[in-house]
Amino acid sequence: MAAVIRDHTFNNAEEEIRIQGEIDRITAHAVYSPLREPLIDESKTCSDVTRDISSLIEQPPTRGWWILFGISFALLVGGIIAAVNTVTIGIGTWGLNKTVGWAFGITNFVFWIGIGHAGTFISAILYIFSQKWRTSINRSAEAMTLIAVMCAGIFPILHMGRPWLFYWIMPYPNTRGSLWVNFRSPLLWDFFAISTYFTISLVFWYLGLIPDLATARDRAKTKWRRVFYTILSLGWNGSNRTWSRYETVYGVLAALATPLVLSVHSIVSFDFATSLVPGWHSTIFPPYFVAGAVFSGFAMVTTLLIPVRRVMRLEGYITIQHLDNMCKITLLTGSIVGLSYLTELFIGFYSGNPNEIFVILNRMGGPYAWAYWVMFSCNALFPQLFWFKAFRTKIPLILTLCILVNVGMWFERFVIIVTSLHRDYLPSSWAMFIPTITDVGLLVGSFGLFFTAFLIFLRLFPVISMNEVKGVLHYARD
Amino acid sequence: MRATEPSEKTVRYAAAFFDNEHDLMAIAAEARLRGFVIQDVFSPYPIHGMDRAVGLKRSRLGWIAFVAGALGLISAILLQVWTSAYDWPLNVGGKPFNSFPLFVPVMFELTVLFSGLISIGVLFMMNRLWIFSKKKIFEGVTDDRFVLVLKQEDASFDNAAAERLFRKYNAIKVMEGDKFV
Numbered sequence: 001m002a003a004v005i006r007d008h009t010f011n012n013a014e015e016e017i018r019i020q021g022e023i024d025r026i027t028a029h030a031v032y033s034p035l036r037e038p039l040i041d042e043s044k045t046c047s048d049v050t051r052d053i054s055s056l057i058e059q060p061p062t063r064g065w066w067i068l069f070g071i072s073f074a075l076l077v078g079g080i081i082a083a084v085n086t087v088t089i090g091i092g093t094w095g096l097n098k099t100v101g102w103a104f105g106i107t108n109f110v111f112w113i114g115i116g117h118a119g120t121f122i123s124a125i126l127y128i129f130s131q132k133w134r135t136s137i138n139r140s141a142e143a144m145t146l147i148a149v150m151c152a153g154i155f156p157i158l159h160m161g162r163p164w165l166f167y168w169i170m171p172y173p174n175t176r177g178s179l180w181v182n183f184r185s186p187l188l189w190d191f192f193a194i195s196t197y198f199t200i201s202l203v204f205w206y207l208g209l210i211p212d213l214a215t216a217r218d219r220a221k222t223k224w225r226r227v228f229y230t231i232l233s234l235g236w237n238g239s240n241r242t243w244s245r246y247e248t249v250y251g252v253l254a255a256l257a258t259p260l261v262l263s264v265h266s267i268v269s270f271d272f273a274t275s276l277v278p279g280w281h282s283t284i285f286p287p288y289f290v291a292g293a294v295f296s297g298f299a300m301v302t303t304l305l306i307p308v309r310r311v312m313r314l315e316g317y318i319t320i321q322h323l324d325n326m327c328k329i330t331l332l333t334g335s336i337v338g339l340s341y342l343t344e345l346f347i348g349f350y351s352g353n354p355n356e357i358f359v360i361l362n363r364m365g366g367p368y369a370w371a372y373w374v375m376f377s378c379n380a381l382f383p384q385l386f387w388f389k390a391f392r393t394k395i396p397l398i399l400t401l402c403i404l405v406n407v408g409m410w411f412e413r414f415v416i417i418v419t420s421l422h423r424d425y426l427p428s429s430w431a432m433f434i435p436t437i438t439d440v441g442l443l444v445g446s447f448g449l450f451f452t453a454f455l456i457f458l459r460l461f462p463v464i465s466m467n468e469v470k471g472v473l474h475y476a477r478d
Numbered sequence: 479m480r481a482t483e484p485s486e487k488t489v490r491y492a493a494a495f496f497d498n499e500h501d502l503m504a505i506a507a508e509a510r511l512r513g514f515v516i517q518d519v520f521s522p523y524p525i526h527g528m529d530r531a532v533g534l535k536r537s538r539l540g541w542i543a544f545v546a547g548a549l550g551l552i553s554a555i556l557l558q559v560w561t562s563a564y565d566w567p568l569n570v571g572g573k574p575f576n577s578f579p580l581f582v583p584v585m586f587e588l589t590v591l592f593s594g595l596i597s598i599g600v601l602f603m604m605n606r607l608w609i610f611s612k613k614k615i616f617e618g619v620t621d622d623r624f625v626l627v628l629k630q631e632d633a634s635f636d637n638a639a640a641e642r643l644f645r646k647y648n649a650i651k652v653m654e655g656d657k658f659v
Contacts, residue, residue: 046622180561189583235611471523
């Protein structure tokens with residue numbers, strides 16, 4: 001770097017040219033392509049962004065919000081009753097039997113963990129790939145991830161039968177020996193994977209929130225709001241020294257979270273793949289589960305964001321272009337899932353193993369065939385309509401397809417778990433699984449928890465990352 | 479940006495407010511080249527290239543994350559091998575006590591966990607981000623204002639030159655003060 005002159009002079013012509021050249025060199029990168037489509041509504045300025053997003057949490061909740069909150073909360077109460085029923089009476093309140101020992105509980109667990117894959121995919125993997133459109137949706141997607149992981153966590157804990165002894169899964173010195181946990185078990189890996197995933201997603205989400213919480217703090221009119229946001233924003237003042245390190249850590253977290261996202265559902269799939277049950281014992285499971293997770297997660301984000309952008313008037317921020325992009329990722333991952341289904345079928349027959357072949361035929365034509373075909377059509381067939389632009393840009397069509405994907409992905413887990421178990425090697429122990437009211441109550445209750453928590457998130461925190469959107473306002477300008 | 483962190487105790491400063499990132503970047507670059515001491519610049523979002531404009535060095539946080547990750551990895555190996563093979567070896571399905579390949583998932587998870595949490599913790603410590611923080615907050619920085627703060631460290635601070643510079647880049651507002659904390 002050229003020597004710095006000490007006396008602030010503006011006189012020496014040669015020096016002036018040198019300084020100007022240096023400034024031009026430093027600021028030169030600020031060149032934007034006029035060919036790029038703008039990411040958000042072109043007329044927005046920084047203060048528009050602040051006002052539009054902040055006002056959503058400053059105004060009192062609307063009637064629509066209260067109605068939705070009431071419904072979600074009622075569902076949640078139903079779930080709490082079912083959970084109390086499970087804990088006080090026992091796992092016998094579920095429709096499980098000696099043959100089908102895993103059913104709704106594990107289906108819901110895998111389903112919610114899968115939903116929880118979109119947020120960190122958007123915030124980490126799309127960050128690494130510099131997909132700037134992620135800025136409008138990452139905040140809500142990450143919140144959704146955290147809530148979905150919480151919903152997921154409930155099920156294995158309840159399934160333990162004595163949930164108050166949940167902490168026994170942690171390797172801590174204890175008075176039983178110490179008797180340590182079994183580090184060779186995929187169920188234990190699950191515990192480590194999911195708790196790490198939740199922790200890292202939480203700090204990632206919170207780190208992204210801090211600058212926006214500072215905005216909320218600076219706009220706060222009432223005392224309690226100011227106290228709440230002052231505590232949470234940690235004295236953030238937008239200094240470049242802070243931004244510089246912040247960006248470094250954000251990059252580090254993104255780099256860490258990228259393999260983490262892929263690891264979580266891989267490890268969940270090991271729960272099945274490392275067993276000897278036909279239909280589970282398969283090396284395709286990790287990539288197949290990860291693709292399915294991202295697939296269902298994106299479908300759920302889209303399902304949530306379509307009403308949110310409409311009700312909160314965020315069409316200028318979450319544009320059709322964003323929905324289009326999300327549909328494309330849904331299409332890609334859905335195609336991977338479809339390919340996995342076909343591969344499973346092929347390998348099942350190609351193996352020549354009568355048990356494998358039986359499981360496949362039983363899935364497609366046995367008593368749960370309806371569930372298999374719901375899964376197959378919703379996941380492998382309908383999403384193929386996203387190849388057509390009309391299906392990626394017309395809101396009712398997107399919403400319909402995404403809800404179908406959500407249904408299909410729930411059934412995928414149901415099919416994998418129940419149809420493999422209910423008719424295994426020993427025909428005398430074949431049985432059917434019929435869900436009880438408690439099973440259904442817990443499933444519905446988990447949706448209640450999900451929507452209740454998401455609606456609370458919408459009221460407490462800026463739903464769109466203001467600082468990141470401000471950073472991409474100039475994406476297609478200048 | 480390491481040991482050279484300027485002390486922020488009782489220094490007189492001059493702050494100029496701008497309404498866009500380009501002016502801020504250019505004035506920061508010019509002020510530094512003309513020998514002014516930049517206390518800091520403030521913006522509503524991170525500005526790429528600003529570190530170079532104000533002459534900040536690359537952060538070493540990436541290395542801290544690496545070391546923290548290595549720590550997590552070593553902890554995971556020690557924890558699993560010691561508990562499974564030494565402290566109370568249990569025969570599970572006839573697998574070897576030290577079934578190393580099966581320890582890989584937990585090794586990976588703890589590497590990520592340590593690295594992520596420690597880097598965030600170090601970030602908070604280095605920038606003194608905590609709940610009772612009493613930092614100077616310039617009005618509008620969290621909304622749409624871009625602020626350059628020059629340090630008036632001694633009598634050599636050239637007010638006229640600073641003012642000329644501020645005017646050249648269309649400063650909206652200029653303020654002075656002391657006790658920059």
